[in-house]
Amino acid sequence: RKEVEQDPGPFNVPEGATVAFNCTYSNSASQSFFWYRQDCRKEPKLLMSVYSSGNEDGRFTAQLNRASQYISLLIRDSKLSDSATYLCVVNYGSGNTGKLIFGQGTTLQVKP
């Protein structure tokens, strides 16, 4: 079983749509959670951290459910520029705090 599992998609949505991505992680000791965005042939870039209380950044909302070991990302009013691969990432947090565990990514294509 993969440590971080995501539906690879692709998710094809029209501009303006709301789309949600989900992710599950296997290690209950995971301490930090993130969504990264990766454009084609580019490096991953931090989109947002994810907190148990939920957090919002503009059109993006992230939620964490520790009991279910589940992370979500909601994108409202999708833009063409949102097309990318979204990586669910966890960090076990003890010792090596930079050892990120990546999911395989979910591909989003926003169409005009």
Add this chain to the structure above:
Amino acid sequence: EAGVTQFPSHSVIEKGQTVTLRCDPISGHDNLYWYRRVMGKEIKFLLHFVKESKQDESGMPNNRFLAERTGGTYSTLKVQPAELEDSGVYFCASSQGIWANEKLFFGSGTQLSVL
């Protein structure tokens, strides 16, 4: 401010040859990481330097891979001899602190193709 830079951006070599990848972290970042993505798989951790010391090399696939960070500045990752399964994108990342929620800055990667 310059970001994390990696060189070369692409490398095509034959099986059995040697390749050296270089990473220059953001100035002042003590933490430097190597990650790799092979085709069809997720990005995976290789190792972590704190300054010039290896903090964790648990992700290194085998002894054909050698990472160094002399002087705690730039790092090199050498693959010798390269095998077909080593093909993939090698990312370097750096961070300033060591907190669990510390932001990592990634370089644009080196695409390695072993033929």
